Amino acid sequence: MESGLFSLSGKTALVTGGSRGIGLALAKGLAEHGANVAIIARTKEQLEAARQQIQTDTGLRRAQSSRKKVWTFPFDLKNIKAIEALFENIVSETKGIDILVNCAGMTVRGPSEDVDLKTWNQVIEVNLTAAFVISQAFCRHRKQVAKAGRIINIGSLTCHGARPTTAAYASSKGGLLMLTKTLAVEWAKYDINVNAIGPGYIATDLTEPLRSDEDFNEWVLSKTPLGRWGQPEDLVGTAVLLASKAGDFITGQIIYVDGGWLAML
Template sequence: MDKFRLDHTCALITGGSRGIGFGIAQALAEAGANIVLAARQEDQLKQAQAQLAAPGRRVWIYSFDMSQVDAIADLYSRIVADTGGIDILVNNAGGTRRGPAETVSAADWNFVINLNLSAVFAMCRAFGQERIQSRRSGKIINIASLMSDTVRENNAPYAASKGGIRQLTKALAVDWAKYQINVNAIGPGYIRTDLTQPLWSDAKFDQWVTGRTPLGRWGNPEDMGYAAVFLAAPASDFITGQIFYVDGGFLSSF
């Protein structure tokens, strides 16, 4: 199963300090990758770094707010200088501002679009430029959502941003196929993390999710990690432009 190994590669995961991002970091590390984590809170980054530490594995951490889109190119150059280059980019950091569409403020709209879409493009562009210039292949994995394809009420900016991720993933896949840069996305179903804590701690919503999901449970960050290993590894070299839903069958069921 050598084609599923990531030895001698370096993977950058935004929002990798907890939740889905940390689950992905753990799996990529287990498959052999060195790891770079970027998130805001330094204490949580340090905790994640300690948990990932293992003989022969390097783990770098960067405290950075991904919504500072104009500073992303500089951050990326710093990371490349420190690590020697990133082979696998996982754009995972994200957030939402919920509310009925008619009450969404310009500030909330801009916050969500900036973090979930503009920052992802800025990271991809920095990665693509470096890979193209250094004539090296690469893998990008964007974190999409069920809302890349369908919607629930009171989440218009989030749905717009994640729908954008679906199209951005395809657009970059087409532009960069000639450079052997594969661009795919993982679309998580309902996953138990801090972000969804208000949802899974509500007994009624919890029941709705388990009932509505054909495989009958919430997903967990490890489920996303295994999918990420596949999309990061040589095993998926002929796959690009895909949104890979890891949702317990949610989108297939009416």
């Protein structure tokens, strides 16, 4: 008999940045474990393709009737002031969100002395401020329905250490780690567990320029004891752990899924 320890049956997850890369893999993985999912991104066509992919892939293993529900919400998270209304709309369409995954992210690389303020602000807004504001809306919603909740923030190796040319990105992810800890200690009283996942280098659109740089690619492989780039699917198990009953007593943590990167001197 299955224990149900990792089951997400009856839950609904909202994944920002769920149209491709890590967010899509997480949305699909949560659906595979029983959740209905809502996804946010800017590009409508990619959202629609993601919706079909999640439904087809989860439906393949189940009867047609038990295909997961997938809602799509085209939205630019830089539009911070509209996030609260967006979230209310999502709740009214889905009838409630149990799990929030803050995954949408962007990066701009360049010498720190040359980064203009507009670029800095955009990275901080998408990676940190939007995650905070949507988490606030999620908390108010869980309080209103008097039910527990889970927040999973997608951090980075830059939650732990720095690399040249990533000032805005690393600052946003460092901030996201402290936000994770703050909300975990503050919202434990509402039964909201807040954790982060720190991916190593994962093969997605975001890292395509790095993978096609031969020297950088060699460097990544040499720094990763498991000797490969991660795949978005490598993060699914940790997300399911943090979203399910198995994660009941885990809060305020970051779990690095990095092929051993941070363990090596």
